[in-house]
Amino acid sequence: xxxxxxxxxxxxxxxxxxxxxxxxxxxxxxxxxxxxxxxxxxxxxxxxxxxxxxxxxxxxxxxxxxxxxxxxxxxxxxxxxxxxxxxxxxxxxxxx
Amino acid sequence: xxxxxxxxxxxxxxxxxxxxxxxxxxxxxxxxxxxxxxxxxxxxxxxxxxxxxxxxxxxxxxxxxxxxxxxxxxxxxxxxxxxxxxxxxxxxxxx
Numbered sequence: 001x002x003x004x005x006x007x008x009x010x011x012x013x014x015x016x017x018x019x020x021x022x023x024x025x026x027x028x029x030x031x032x033x034x035x036x037x038x039x040x041x042x043x044x045x046x047x048x049x050x051x052x053x054x055x056x057x058x059x060x061x062x063x064x065x066x067x068x069x070x071x072x073x074x075x076x077x078x079x080x081x082x083x084x085x086x087x088x089x090x091x092x093x094x095x096x
Numbered sequence: 097x098x099x100x101x102x103x104x105x106x107x108x109x110x111x112x113x114x115x116x117x118x119x120x121x122x123x124x125x126x127x128x129x130x131x132x133x134x135x136x137x138x139x140x141x142x143x144x145x146x147x148x149x150x151x152x153x154x155x156x157x158x159x160x161x162x163x164x165x166x167x168x169x170x171x172x173x174x175x176x177x178x179x180x181x182x183x184x185x186x187x188x189x190x191x
Contacts, residue, residue, distance in 0.1 A: 041183065052104055059107040065186075077120070078189030081110045083140050083182045 029054060029090070036093040037062075041086045045069050048093060049080065058084030111136050114187035119144075121177065122184040126152035131175060139179030147172045 023031075032051055039047040039060060049065035060082040067075035104110055114133050121129040121142065131144030149172065154165040 043183075047184075052110070053106055055106050055108070061104060061107040061110045077184075077186040079110055079187050081107050081185040081187075083179070083184070085180070086183050 028092075031096045032090065032092050035096065038091040038093050039082060040088045040091070041082070042088045043086070047080065047082060049077075051090070052079075054090075055084070058087045058090075060084065060087065060090070108136075108138075110187060111140075111185060114185070117188050118146075119188070120184075120186040121182060122186075123177070123181045124183060125181070126154075127181075128152075129175070129177070137179070140182045140185070141179040142175075142177040142182070142185075144175045144177060145173060147175045149175075 033053060035051060036048065037051045039049075039062065041047070046068040047062055047065050048068060049062035052061035052063050054060045060080075062080045062082065063078070065077040065080040066073050067077070104113070111133070115135075117133060118130060119133045121131070121144070123129065128150045129144060129147055130150075131147035133142065134145055135143040149170050151168045152165055153168060
């Protein structure tokens with residue numbers, strides 16, 4: 001037996017190479033930890049800050065947080081815990 | 097290692113580090129609380145003492161949102177907050 005021979009490529013199931021953006025939602029979230037993000041809540045309120053960490057419920061810890069309502073800063077927090085059920089999306093506010 | 101400077105690894109660490117401190121809590125229904133955090137759990141049920149609640153009341157003056165609205169405040173000695181009403185908790189800023 002020739003153990004060195006690699007198996008033939010499986011043309012049927014090989015996924016096409018992804019475009020420049022790649023990875024799962026989890027990969028995205030791992031990538032934005034420590035970066036500036038915009039967190040939008042279902043209420044429409046935005047929180048801009050540095051993402052400290054998040055958990056499986058999408059509870060979020062933000063640093064240097066600004067609360068934006070209708071485009072205006074309405075509050076500032078050194079740290080903020082956001083309960084995950086309120087989160088609509090997390091957007092990267094700087095390049096990854 | 098954790099990339100952030102504060103060294104917290106999960107969001108609940110932020111709350112744990114705020115025990116016995118005065119926290120700001122933003123709730124559903126345009127309510128805010130300021131109180132001393134005594135206990136919490138995974139639902140974000142909270143026990144607060146020396147609490148001031150602020151309720152933002154929008155004056156429906158012909159539906160215009162220009163008016164600032166009024167605020168109603170009240171104080172409570174001890175309060176249990178059901179977690180599902182919590183939007184945001186902010187600890188006192190640590191420098």
